[in-house]
Amino acid sequence: MLKPRYVTKHLQANIKTQLREKVEGKVTQRYGFTIAVTKIINIGNGGIIDVEDASVHFKVTFECLVFRPFKGDILVGTVGNISHEGMYVFCGPLQVFVHKSNIASGRLVYDDTEPSLPKYVSPELVIGLNDKVRVKIISDKTANDNPICIGEIIKQQD
Numbered sequence: 001m002l003k004p005r006y007v008t009k010h011l012q013a014n015i016k017t018q019l020r021e022k023v024e025g026k027v028t029q030r031y032g033f034t035i036a037v038t039k040i041i042n043i044g045n046g047g048i049i050d051v052e053d054a055s056v057h058f059k060v061t062f063e064c065l066v067f068r069p070f071k072g073d074i075l076v077g078t079v080g081n082i083s084h085e086g087m088y089v090f091c092g093p094l095q096v097f098v099h100k101s102n103i104a105s106g107r108l109v110y111d112d113t114e115p116s117l118p119k120y121v122s123p124e125l126v127i128g129l130n131d132k133v134r135v136k137i138i139s140d141k142t143a144n145d146n147p148i149c150i151g152e153i154i155k156q157q158d
Helices: 011-023
Strands: 032-043 060-067 074-083 086-091 094-099 107-109 119-121 132-143 146-154
Touching: 011 032, 011 060, 074 094, 086 132, 094 132
Parallel strands: 094 146
Antiparallel strands: 032 060, 074 086, 074 132, 086 094, 107 119, 132 146
């Protein structure tokens, strides 16, 4: 949908700009996160005009880069929050919750020098805020175009 002021000799560039604003950074249940519009394949004839604001609607066929994790996928992320219930790991735009029972039999430890920065400590590993970790998706679903993933920590291989 283009406002009349964008229907100019730069029509294709304006359509691509509007398309990117509309879909990039959004998430849908069917496709996941739309990272980037990579190519416009076809722009149909603009024949539908909105009577309220005179916007012109175009049917656009395009390719885009998407990110949609599935159960069993292993992702690399950054620990963003740690609590007594577990931790949140950010894998690009996706937030994965890792319950404490899925963190290599570790326990939550508060450092006396920095009590606001707890860590999960186990014989195999130590995980703190902003650490890079590998998580395996053990449950995924999307509710109201909001992805919800549960994961488990995968021990780094030496």
